[in-house]
Amino acid sequence: MKTNGTLSQPAQSSAPLWRFGECLFDELRFELRVRGVAVELERKPLEVLLQLLSSGGNVVRKEELLEGVWPGVMVVDASLATAVSKLRKALGDQEIIQTVSKVGYRICVPVEIALAASVAPLASSESMSPGSQDGPQAPAAVAFRQPYAISVWAAGLLIAASAFVLAVRHNYRHPPAPPTLAILPFQNVSSDPSLEYLRAALPDQVANTLNAARSLTIRPLPAAAQFSGPSVNFREAARALDVNRMVTGHYLRAGDQLQVTMEAVDPGENRVVWRETVNVPSNNLLALQQQIAGMTRWRLARALGLTEFVPEAAPRATNEEAYELYLKSVALDWGVEPNRQGIELLRRTVLLDPNYAPAWGLLSLRYYTASRFGGGGQQMLEFSDAAAERELALDPDSPNPVAELTIHRTERGELVKAHQTALELLRRRPDNPNNHHVLSYVLRYGGSLDESARECDLTMLLAAKFVWGACSTTFMEMGDYKRARSLIRADLSSEFSKAHAIDTYLRAGNLAEVLKIPAPTTPGWESYQMVLACAQRAPQPQIRALAANVKPDDDPEVDYFFAAHLAYCGQTGAALHMLKLAIDRNYCSYPAMDKDPLFDRLRDHPEFMRIRAAGMMCHDYFLANRKRAPERSKDLLRSSLE
Template sequence: MDLEFGNYRLKRAERLLLGPKGPVELSARSFDILAMLLDRPDDVIGKAELFDAAWPGLVVEENTLQVHISALRKLLPAEMIATVHGRGYKYAGPKPLVAAAEAPARPSIAILPFDNMSGDQEQDYFSDGITEDIIAELGKFREFLVIARNSSFQFRGKANDPASVAKKLGVQYVVEGSVRKIGNRVRVTVQLIDASSAAHIWGERYDRDLDDIFAIQDEITQMIAARLARQARTAIASRARARPTDNMSAYEFYLRALPLAAVYDTAHEAEHFLRLAVKLDPRFAAAHAMLGFVESMKFYWVYDDPRHLHSGLEMAKTALQLDPDEAYGHLATGFALLYLREFRQAEISLDRAIALNPNDPFILSIHALLLSYTSRPDEALGGINEAQRRDPFAVGWYEDFRGIILSTAGRYREAIACYAKMPTIPSWSLARLVICHSELGETRQAQDTLAKLKANWPGLDIDAIADWELDFFEDPAVFSRYRAILRRVDQDMSFASAAARDDP
């Protein structure tokens, strides 16, 4: 029975530990100790039991066990194994779960934006929304790797060759389709293509009343899943969802909000449509969840006002009362709790969001930030890599998040390279860029960057700026070190400015 814990997998039969970067070299004794700790994650295990498990029938010195515990702490995040003084050791990491049986390589798929065949560009939101809904539903299947909206929509409105699209996105399968909405009728055509052979695996046309659109989406999702599951020889249980809303006007407002909420610069514009949606249908869980997330994101614009986080939590709570399996309800909850510094509760919510939709790149990215803020940058890099694999055409906020994580990991040169790809660097990352340049001994670049940062906060001293931009870490020592670096760079700037004034 294999166990998964965090980004690790313990394979008993092979006596192998897999981590974010591949196999982890463990001695046989260390493997046995780790296996016992994982088998009893709620117990403090005494030294005698650990000796019996790893060295049965042998007499060994007590410090031998400490050597193996130290080795495990170097190979894993150190906090995963806690010392309970006078009693023994305890596993203290993410809850171990029985791992699903490993399948061959997961099928990968891109759903291209369905063509709007209504003859009215104002209806683009509807065909786009249908596509996004199918992406989101298919993304709930852990058995597949599903490309996110941002990347698949790069091919919107183009004559696309499936093989070329598949190569650019790194997928095996492509879904194409079209939507024609006229009055209360809708026609949806769809086909699933194996890009390597250009073979049409499945296709269908639906002529239905508009109220049947959810049933159409469910059927498309189920048929694609069934065809790909057969290809991969995996078993897929039926996952038909409940109707998200009976109010089609509310659903159309929700569809209008989706593309706005997906982009940082326009997320606030989604609020108007989401509020209209929940006004028309107060039981529309997905709209409440997205509204909670958009509300919490306002914290990025107004750092000194946590009210947006608290109101976002309440909206997310409403969504989860209506539907406990609404992934974005758990995302909105985890996001707000993260910036309220309730790290353990945030992790529970974000882990649940990933379990519900393991292919959503934004869920994966926010989870990666949490890992970074809780001193697990190596795991965080694995998470951001998984997110970007599902959204390969995205640049902006992936590079921003990756830069944050790399700077936390002390990989300053790589972090600087990430920020260099961004057309505009937000102020929280300017603060980290100052640290990167300073730690590399690049004094002039550090001072120039700090000057840009201070220009964003006129009238505030360096400590206040540090509080707004950098005080997100669970370990206060991390923030203290970063603030000391900003103070030092600021002081050097003041000395340099005074010297320039005194120089005749």
């Protein structure tokens, strides 16, 4: 049916079309057309254009444009000037946008607004004359400068709707995305080998300061370390690390001065939005610490859009020698020998400066690494406990020592208290992926695999591109071997990743891949030598000799893995003993053992059935008692760790 120039029923959805000069901006599609041709342009210049169009020809101050287009992020005027320059080039006419010196910008050509209806077109009576009824219809829009084309009622309705759109658009601010940050290694511009340790140490100092910011997720520094050098593509690095903010910098020695430059980067536009340089005496690292902390807490934080910090200031080093030792320890990796060197440096650090919390925190992590992957055993784990407790006492607002102690408590079988602490961590910082990771860890030990998997999913939702290796165990125990493999380092560059790749491929029945992987060299993990020999169909005497070297581990989850290896290799008695030991130490192992193909040979064994019943009781006890959470107190985190 053809219309007779009357107003159609209101469309189901509409958005303004902005006409100015020979240009058309479709707000619904966020598309700019110049002389009928769509122009490819980045989003920020188009957002600037929309702000200017919405002003009705009035001047829009630079401050308003910066806040409207870059909400919650401090950017310099040059960013706005760049966006306007790109916009002018796209428009092909430098006179459309006028610069008002020291104030802002305005559109200096007539602007018409129309509503692009998505259901029924709106046409004037003149355009629908009998002679033109069979021709193409006019665009589904009516400009304000042609009031005679519609009735007075329709004009009033359209003006009111447009005024509402203008008012909403002028005052609306898109909420900024939750900040996720990667701190890249700083560049040693002078190539001074005596300062090489600062490449990792300066990012660590920045991270320590920003850890006090609320609602900020910082990617682990080792994950960001792969992106270094002066030619880093920030956009590609941000995609790989799944972040929307980046910090980088460089430093050099100039005479007796150390010059450090820090930069905040908008990876979406692949450019630096803030930069600042400080100079300190090269022999005064405490002055450097103070300068970096102050610059980070205030000016860098504003550039990143951070406004809220926990009340207490981050603890600072007070001893020059201790701080230098700490910075040098940060630069060491986590292999057995570098980790041993790091422990020695940190021991000296805390003796010289016993109140520097970050040193205690790093010492706790290195002690744990020595305990689990360096053969240090229970003694090193107790040292790790003590160091984390000391960090917590010095910096009670930091979640890091609490998370570390919760992991330790879980591995000791104190699952109910560990679960309570993990929940409190999440209540305080639900945006922190590591807190979800800690809770998934506790849930897996208690046998709640589905819940553990959900927490792993949340962890990866918050930090999608980072490899959360422990979650591979959760999915492996659920029988999702493809998902488990995806959470192990692709290059198998750690002993942990080698071990978990062997476990996952073995359960998936992929012996060809299993035999490509060398046995991990972690002290006490001789079980992997045995299971690889079994996969190669080695003679039974050799397998029995290797099985005799498989000893219980301090971590009951590792005992579960060893029990599965022994079962796969036909060592029934040793497998049952090791599995019982894991459950006795509160690695519930149920329902994991029901889905684990490595235990298939044992399922009809009476002792296996009794052990399975014990695993079920362990799981049921965890489910029943974890719900009896204590009343929340002001210091629940601390009380739950006692």
